[in-house]
Amino acid sequence: KAGVTQTPRYLIKTRGQQVTLSCSPISGHRSVSWYQQTPGQGLQFLFEYFSETQRNKGNFPGRFSGRQFSNSRSEMNVSTLELGDSALYLCASSVDHYEQYFGPGTRLTVT
Amino acid sequence: KNQVEQSPQSLIILEGKNCTLQCNYTVSPFSNLRWYKQDTGRGPVSLTIMTFSENTKSNGRYTATLDADTKQSSLHITASQLSDSASYICVVSAGGNNDMRFGAGTRLTVKP
Numbered sequence: 001k002a003g004v005t006q007t008p009r010y011l012i013k014t015r016g017q018q019v020t021l022s023c024s025p026i027s028g029h030r031s032v033s034w035y036q037q038t039p040g041q042g043l044q045f046l047f048e049y050f051s052e053t054q055r056n057k058g059n060f061p062g063r064f065s066g067r068q069f070s071n072s073r074s075e076m077n078v079s080t081l082e083l084g085d086s087a088l089y090l091c092a093s094s095v096d097h098y099e100q101y102f103g104p105g106t107r108l109t110v111t
Numbered sequence: 112k113n114q115v116e117q118s119p120q121s122l123i124i125l126e127g128k129n130c131t132l133q134c135n136y137t138v139s140p141f142s143n144l145r146w147y148k149q150d151t152g153r154g155p156v157s158l159t160i161m162t163f164s165e166n167t168k169s170n171g172r173y174t175a176t177l178d179a180d181t182k183q184s185s186l187h188i189t190a191s192q193l194s195d196s197a198s199y200i201c202v203v204s205a206g207g208n209n210d211m212r213f214g215a216g217t218r219l220t221v222k223p
Contacts, residue, residue, distance in 0.1 A: 004154070043155075043200065043213040056210070090154050098143075102154030 002026065004093050004103035012109045018079040021106045025072050025093030031055075032074040033100065034066060037088040046089075049074055078108075086110045114138045115203050117214035125222055128191055132217045134184040134201030142204040146175050146186045149198045149216070158186070158199075191221045 005024045013019050025032050033056075034046040045058040049068035066076045072093075078085055086109050092100040118133045136144070143162045147155035159168045159175040161184070168175050172189045188195055201214040 042215045043202075045211055045213075092154070099157065099160065102147075102156070104152075104154050107152075 004091060004101055006089075006091050006103040006106050008106060009104065010107045010109075012111060013081050014111055015081055015083060017081050018077065019081060019108060021076045021078075021089055021091075021108075023074045023076070023091030023093075023103060025074070025091075026101055029093035029095055029101075030072055031094045031096060032068055032072065033092045033094075034074070034076050035090040035092065036060070037090055037105070038086070043090070046076070081110045083110050114212045115201055115214040117199075117201050117217050119217060120215070121218040121220070123220045123222060124191055126191060126193055130188050130191060130219065132186045132188075132199050132201075132219070134186070134203075134214055136182050136184070136201075136203045136212070136214075138182075138203040138205045138212050140206055141179060141182075142206060144175075144177055144184050144204070145202045146173070146184075147200045147202060149200060151197070155200055188219075193221050193223060195219060196221045 007022045031050045033048040035043050037043045046060055047066050048056040052068045063079045068074045088105045088107050090102050090105045092102045094100045115136045124130050145160045146158040148158055149155040158170050158173050161168050161177045163179050166177050174187045177184045198216040198218050200216045202211050204211050
């Protein structure tokens with residue numbers, strides 16, 4: 001069974017731009033969660049989508065948004081990028097949010 | 112204050128030695144506790160998941176323990192290998208919505 005895939009793997013953007021990251025979950029998994037990981041803050045939960053609906057949301061500003069499609073693929077969007085948004089963005093899929101399988105992440109650098 | 116505290120922050124051991132990583136939490140109500148291994152530049156990989164009623168769970172050379180009364184967990188690694196060099200993250204889920212709280216991780220380096 002193929003694992004969780006994330007695209008792109010690396011991205012460099014400029015302050016003020018917006019970015020969209022993509023996550024393809026393991027086949028059959030309907031839950032997709034997004035996390036931000038930085039050296040200073042560690043892993044932080046962004047949001048979770050289940051069957052195209054946002055089920056849980058972390059404590060991030062409205063510049064961070066996401067969506068899930070009918071095939072369970074998910075996208076995360078960050079608008080008006082700030083330097084502090086530089087991080088590894090991880091996506092995890094699961095059947096029911098219990099046993100989560102993480103993707104390799106997208107390394108976003110904001111300059 | 113973080114609701115999940117891990118210690119030590121970093122650890123260096125020799126190949127073949129055992130080590131124990133600690134996780135203390137204040138998350139309530141407790142749902143489950145997970146240990147993840149994260150290699151540099153990769154996503155975390157689940158090692159164990161424990162619910163309230165479980166106090167020990169093993170995955171190969173990794174053994175996790177949970178004391179729900181004292182709100183402490185440990186991850187014991189036996190006969191360490193170079194490939195064990197990674198960050199180990201403790202994650203505690205709270206309540207019915209599985210609100211997850213993450214520890215800052217312990218960075219383990221195994222040297223030959």
